[in-house]
Amino acid sequence: MPSYELAMVLRQMSRPEIVSVLKRTAGTLLDRGCVIRKLENLGTRALPHKISEHGIVHREGTYFNISFDAAPTKISDFMEEFGRDIDIVRRRIFKIEEPEEFQCTLHEEMLPPAYRKDVQEMIDIAKRKQKRKFKYNSGLDYYPFQK
Amino acid sequence: MLQFARVAARSVATSHRAVVTPLLNSAITRRDFSAPVENKDQPIDIPNPFEKERRVCILCKHNIVPDYKNVKLLSQFQSPYTGRIYGRHITGLCKQKQEQVEKAIIRAQNCAMMPTYHKEMDFMQDPRLFDPEKPIRPHKY
Ligand SMILES: [Zn+2]
Numbered sequence: 001m002p003s004y005e006l007a008m009v010l011r012q013m014s015r016p017e018i019v020s021v022l023k024r025t026a027g028t029l030l031d032r033g034c035v036i037r038k039l040e041n042l043g044t045r046a047l048p049h050k051i052s053e054h055g056i057v058h059r060e061g062t063y064f065n066i067s068f069d070a071a072p073t074k075i076s077d078f079m080e081e082f083g084r085d086i087d088i089v090r091r092r093i094f095k096i097e098e099p100e101e102f103q104c105t106l107h108e109e110m111l112p113p114a115y116r117k118d119v120q121e122m123i124d125i126a127k128r129k130q131k132r133k134f135k136y137n138s139g140l141d142y143y144p145f146q147k
Numbered sequence: 148m149l150q151f152a153r154v155a156a157r158s159v160a161t162s163h164r165a166v167v168t169p170l171l172n173s174a175i176t177r178r179d180f181s182a183p184v185e186n187k188d189q190p191i192d193i194p195n196p197f198e199k200e201r202r203v204c205i206l207c208k209h210n211i212v213p214d215y216k217n218v219k220l221l222s223q224f225q226s227p228y229t230g231r232i233y234g235r236h237i238t239g240l241c242k243q244k245q246e247q248v249e250k251a252i253i254r255a256q257n258c259a260m261m262p263t264y265h266k267e268m269d270f271m272q273d274p275r276l277f278d279p280e281k282p283i284r285p286h287k288y
Contacts, residue, residue, distance in 0.1 A: 092254075
Protein backbone atom coordinates (compact mmCIF):
# COMPACT_ATOMS: atom_id res chain seq x y z
CA MET A 1 0.00 0.00 0.00
CA PRO A 2 1.46 3.39 -0.94
CA SER A 3 1.68 6.17 1.61
CA TYR A 4 -0.57 9.19 1.33
CA GLU A 5 -0.96 12.44 3.15
CA LEU A 6 -4.30 14.05 3.86
CA ALA A 7 -4.12 17.82 4.34
CA MET A 8 -7.37 19.29 5.61
CA VAL A 9 -8.69 22.53 7.00
CA LEU A 10 -11.43 22.30 9.58
CA ARG A 11 -13.85 25.15 10.19
CA GLN A 12 -13.71 27.24 13.35
CA MET A 13 -14.94 24.97 16.13
CA SER A 14 -14.60 24.31 19.83
CA ARG A 15 -12.09 21.73 20.99
CA PRO A 16 -14.50 18.81 21.65
CA GLU A 17 -16.07 19.36 18.23
CA ILE A 18 -12.65 19.21 16.56
CA VAL A 19 -11.94 15.97 18.42
CA SER A 20 -15.18 14.46 17.17
CA VAL A 21 -14.44 15.50 13.57
CA LEU A 22 -10.97 13.98 13.78
CA LYS A 23 -12.40 10.77 15.20
CA ARG A 24 -14.89 10.68 12.36
CA THR A 25 -12.27 11.18 9.64
CA ALA A 26 -9.88 8.70 11.23
CA GLY A 27 -12.77 6.25 11.51
CA THR A 28 -13.58 6.47 7.80
CA LEU A 29 -9.91 5.90 7.02
CA LEU A 30 -9.67 2.90 9.32
CA ASP A 31 -12.96 1.40 8.08
CA ARG A 32 -11.55 1.16 4.55
CA GLY A 33 -8.52 -0.79 5.78
CA CYS A 34 -6.01 2.04 6.07
CA VAL A 35 -3.07 2.27 8.41
CA ILE A 36 -2.75 5.70 10.03
CA ARG A 37 0.91 6.60 10.53
CA LYS A 38 0.82 10.13 11.84
CA LEU A 39 -1.61 12.83 12.89
CA GLU A 40 -0.34 16.40 12.96
CA ASN A 41 -1.98 19.57 14.17
CA LEU A 42 -0.65 22.58 12.29
CA GLY A 43 -2.61 25.06 14.39
CA THR A 44 -5.55 27.41 14.14
CA ARG A 45 -5.15 30.65 12.23
CA ALA A 46 -6.82 33.03 9.84
CA LEU A 47 -7.15 31.63 6.32
CA PRO A 48 -5.09 33.42 3.66
CA HIS A 49 -8.34 34.34 1.93
CA LYS A 50 -12.00 33.79 2.66
CA ILE A 51 -13.29 30.42 1.51
CA SER A 52 -16.91 29.74 0.75
CA GLU A 53 -17.72 26.10 1.47
CA HIS A 54 -21.02 24.34 2.14
CA GLY A 55 -22.84 27.65 1.93
CA ILE A 56 -20.83 29.38 4.67
CA VAL A 57 -17.96 31.84 4.29
CA HIS A 58 -14.97 30.76 6.39
CA ARG A 59 -12.28 33.14 7.53
CA GLU A 60 -10.53 31.03 10.13
CA GLY A 61 -9.57 27.38 10.18
CA THR A 62 -7.64 24.63 11.93
CA TYR A 63 -5.04 22.78 9.88
CA PHE A 64 -4.55 19.03 10.27
CA ASN A 65 -2.34 16.56 8.49
CA ILE A 66 -2.89 12.80 8.52
CA SER A 67 -0.34 10.39 7.02
CA PHE A 68 -1.76 7.02 6.14
CA ASP A 69 -1.23 3.97 3.95
CA ALA A 70 -4.15 3.06 1.74
CA ALA A 71 -5.06 1.24 -1.43
CA PRO A 72 -4.92 3.66 -4.40
CA THR A 73 -8.47 2.76 -5.46
CA LYS A 74 -9.84 4.08 -2.15
CA ILE A 75 -8.50 7.62 -2.53
CA SER A 76 -11.36 8.94 -4.64
CA ASP A 77 -13.81 7.50 -2.11
CA PHE A 78 -12.10 9.44 0.67
CA MET A 79 -12.18 12.66 -1.31
CA GLU A 80 -15.87 12.20 -1.97
CA GLU A 81 -16.64 11.31 1.65
CA PHE A 82 -14.68 14.22 3.14
CA GLY A 83 -16.21 16.55 0.57
CA ARG A 84 -19.63 15.82 2.04
CA ASP A 85 -18.45 16.59 5.58
CA ILE A 86 -19.56 20.16 6.33
CA ASP A 87 -16.90 20.60 9.05
CA ILE A 88 -14.08 20.18 6.55
CA VAL A 89 -13.40 23.36 4.60
CA ARG A 90 -10.72 21.95 2.33
CA ARG A 91 -9.16 18.54 1.83
CA ARG A 92 -6.30 17.37 -0.38
CA ILE A 93 -4.61 13.98 -0.59
CA PHE A 94 -1.03 13.74 -1.81
CA LYS A 95 1.15 10.74 -2.36
CA ILE A 96 4.27 10.71 -0.19
CA GLU A 97 7.28 10.20 -2.42
CA GLU A 98 10.94 9.94 -1.66
CA PRO A 99 12.84 12.92 -3.14
CA GLU A 100 15.05 11.92 -6.05
CA GLU A 101 18.79 12.27 -5.66
CA PHE A 102 20.40 14.61 -8.18
CA GLN A 103 23.42 16.81 -8.63
CA CYS A 104 23.01 20.58 -8.71
CA THR A 105 23.21 21.72 -12.33
CA LEU A 106 23.37 25.46 -11.67
CA HIS A 107 27.00 25.62 -12.83
CA GLU A 108 26.18 24.10 -16.21
CA GLU A 109 23.15 26.35 -16.56
CA MET A 110 25.25 29.47 -15.96
CA LEU A 111 27.70 28.67 -18.79
CA PRO A 112 27.55 30.78 -21.96
CA PRO A 113 24.80 29.55 -24.31
CA ALA A 114 27.18 27.88 -26.76
CA TYR A 115 28.48 25.59 -24.02
CA ARG A 116 25.07 24.57 -22.63
CA LYS A 117 23.88 21.12 -23.52
CA ASP A 118 20.25 22.03 -24.19
CA VAL A 119 21.32 24.87 -26.50
CA GLN A 120 23.65 22.52 -28.37
CA GLU A 121 20.76 20.10 -28.81
CA MET A 122 18.58 22.90 -30.18
CA ILE A 123 21.31 23.86 -32.67
CA ASP A 124 21.55 20.22 -33.76
CA ILE A 125 17.80 20.06 -34.32
CA ALA A 126 17.91 23.27 -36.37
CA LYS A 127 20.75 21.85 -38.47
CA ARG A 128 18.84 18.65 -39.07
CA LYS A 129 15.77 20.57 -40.16
CA GLN A 130 17.66 22.60 -42.78
CA LYS A 131 16.94 21.74 -46.39
CA ARG A 132 19.75 19.84 -48.08
CA LYS A 133 21.48 21.68 -50.89
CA PHE A 134 22.39 19.78 -54.03
CA LYS A 135 26.12 19.45 -54.62
CA TYR A 136 27.46 19.30 -58.18
CA ASN A 137 30.81 17.72 -57.17
CA SER A 138 32.57 19.73 -59.89
CA GLY A 139 35.42 20.73 -57.62
CA LEU A 140 34.44 24.37 -58.03
CA ASP A 141 32.90 26.64 -55.45
CA TYR A 142 30.72 28.28 -58.14
CA TYR A 143 28.41 27.07 -60.86
CA PRO A 144 30.39 27.23 -64.13
CA PHE A 145 27.44 27.48 -66.53
CA GLN A 146 24.71 29.95 -67.03
CA LYS A 147 21.73 29.40 -64.86
CA MET B 148 77.56 59.02 -33.02
CA LEU B 149 76.73 56.31 -35.51
CA GLN B 150 80.00 54.51 -34.81
CA PHE B 151 79.32 54.48 -31.13
CA ALA B 152 75.96 52.89 -31.70
CA ARG B 153 77.53 50.17 -33.80
CA VAL B 154 80.08 49.39 -31.10
CA ALA B 155 77.37 49.19 -28.52
CA ALA B 156 75.40 46.84 -30.67
CA ARG B 157 78.37 44.56 -31.13
CA SER B 158 79.11 44.47 -27.44
CA VAL B 159 75.53 43.51 -26.71
CA ALA B 160 75.69 40.77 -29.32
CA THR B 161 78.91 39.33 -27.92
CA SER B 162 77.67 39.42 -24.34
CA HIS B 163 74.51 37.67 -25.43
CA ARG B 164 76.49 34.90 -27.07
CA ALA B 165 78.65 34.60 -24.00
CA VAL B 166 75.61 33.98 -21.88
CA VAL B 167 73.98 31.57 -24.27
CA THR B 168 76.86 29.18 -24.90
CA PRO B 169 77.46 27.91 -21.33
CA LEU B 170 73.74 27.24 -20.97
CA LEU B 171 73.74 25.11 -24.08
CA ASN B 172 76.79 23.24 -22.87
CA SER B 173 75.24 22.43 -19.53
CA ALA B 174 72.14 21.17 -21.24
CA ILE B 175 74.15 18.80 -23.36
CA THR B 176 76.16 17.46 -20.42
CA ARG B 177 73.02 16.90 -18.40
CA ARG B 178 71.47 14.99 -21.23
CA ASP B 179 74.53 12.74 -21.39
CA PHE B 180 74.38 11.74 -17.76
CA SER B 181 70.76 10.93 -17.07
CA ALA B 182 67.51 10.10 -18.77
CA PRO B 183 66.34 12.63 -21.40
CA VAL B 184 65.03 15.77 -19.70
CA GLU B 185 62.32 17.61 -21.57
CA ASN B 186 62.59 21.24 -22.41
CA LYS B 187 61.44 23.44 -19.55
CA ASP B 188 59.72 25.84 -21.92
CA GLN B 189 57.36 23.24 -23.28
CA PRO B 190 53.77 23.41 -22.05
CA ILE B 191 53.01 21.15 -19.10
CA ASP B 192 49.84 19.28 -18.25
CA ILE B 193 48.06 20.94 -15.32
CA PRO B 194 44.36 21.55 -14.62
CA ASN B 195 43.11 24.89 -15.88
CA PRO B 196 44.14 27.41 -13.17
CA PHE B 197 41.56 29.93 -14.40
CA GLU B 198 38.60 27.57 -14.04
CA LYS B 199 35.91 29.07 -11.84
CA GLU B 200 34.69 27.39 -8.69
CA ARG B 201 31.63 25.20 -9.18
CA ARG B 202 28.46 27.13 -8.34
CA VAL B 203 25.76 25.43 -6.27
CA CYS B 204 22.30 26.87 -5.66
CA ILE B 205 21.27 27.84 -2.14
CA LEU B 206 18.84 24.95 -1.58
CA CYS B 207 21.31 22.34 -2.85
CA LYS B 208 24.06 23.85 -0.70
CA HIS B 209 22.07 23.33 2.51
CA ASN B 210 20.44 20.15 1.20
CA ILE B 211 16.87 21.40 1.64
CA VAL B 212 13.94 19.61 0.04
CA PRO B 213 11.07 22.12 -0.27
CA ASP B 214 7.91 20.91 1.42
CA TYR B 215 4.43 22.38 1.04
CA LYS B 216 4.04 22.64 4.82
CA ASN B 217 7.12 24.86 5.11
CA VAL B 218 5.27 28.02 4.15
CA LYS B 219 7.84 30.40 5.60
CA LEU B 220 10.51 29.11 3.24
CA LEU B 221 8.23 28.98 0.22
CA SER B 222 6.95 32.52 0.69
CA GLN B 223 10.50 33.78 0.16
CA PHE B 224 10.16 32.77 -3.48
CA GLN B 225 6.92 34.70 -3.90
CA SER B 226 6.49 38.30 -4.99
CA PRO B 227 5.17 40.49 -2.14
CA TYR B 228 3.21 42.59 -4.65
CA THR B 229 1.46 40.02 -6.82
CA GLY B 230 2.02 36.67 -5.07
CA ARG B 231 3.53 35.21 -8.21
CA ILE B 232 6.43 32.78 -8.04
CA TYR B 233 9.73 34.28 -9.11
CA GLY B 234 11.40 32.66 -12.08
CA ARG B 235 14.66 30.80 -12.25
CA HIS B 236 16.53 33.82 -13.59
CA ILE B 237 15.70 35.67 -10.35
CA THR B 238 15.79 32.96 -7.67
CA GLY B 239 19.10 31.52 -8.86
CA LEU B 240 18.03 27.93 -8.26
CA CYS B 241 18.88 24.99 -10.44
CA LYS B 242 16.25 23.52 -12.73
CA GLN B 243 15.18 20.68 -10.45
CA LYS B 244 14.97 22.74 -7.26
CA GLN B 245 13.00 25.47 -8.99
CA GLU B 246 10.55 22.85 -10.19
CA GLN B 247 10.22 21.41 -6.68
CA VAL B 248 9.69 24.87 -5.18
CA GLU B 249 7.02 25.75 -7.72
CA LYS B 250 5.24 22.46 -7.13
CA ALA B 251 5.35 22.94 -3.36
CA ILE B 252 4.04 26.52 -3.56
CA ILE B 253 1.12 25.48 -5.75
CA ARG B 254 0.35 22.65 -3.34
CA ALA B 255 0.43 24.96 -0.34
CA GLN B 256 -1.86 27.43 -2.12
CA ASN B 257 -4.18 24.54 -2.96
CA CYS B 258 -4.36 23.54 0.71
CA ALA B 259 -5.14 27.16 1.72
CA MET B 260 -1.87 27.41 3.62
CA MET B 261 -0.51 30.21 1.47
CA PRO B 262 -2.09 33.25 -0.21
CA THR B 263 -2.09 33.42 -4.01
CA TYR B 264 -2.37 37.15 -4.64
CA HIS B 265 0.11 38.48 -2.09
CA LYS B 266 2.78 37.36 0.34
CA GLU B 267 1.86 36.49 3.93
CA MET B 268 2.09 39.65 6.04
CA ASP B 269 4.00 37.82 8.82
CA PHE B 270 6.81 36.95 6.41
CA MET B 271 7.26 40.39 4.84
CA GLN B 272 10.34 41.16 6.95
CA ASP B 273 12.09 37.87 6.17
CA PRO B 274 15.64 38.10 4.83
CA ARG B 275 15.79 38.17 1.05
CA LEU B 276 17.51 35.32 -0.71
CA PHE B 277 17.87 37.26 -3.97
CA ASP B 278 17.20 40.65 -5.51
CA PRO B 279 14.38 40.65 -8.08
CA GLU B 280 15.76 43.94 -9.44
CA LYS B 281 19.03 42.24 -10.35
CA PRO B 282 18.31 38.91 -12.04
CA ILE B 283 21.28 36.56 -12.48
CA ARG B 284 20.31 36.11 -16.12
CA PRO B 285 18.93 38.85 -18.32
CA HIS B 286 15.31 38.60 -19.37
CA LYS B 287 13.09 40.55 -21.69
CA TYR B 288 10.95 42.35 -19.13
ZN1 LIG C 1 20.70 23.11 -7.09
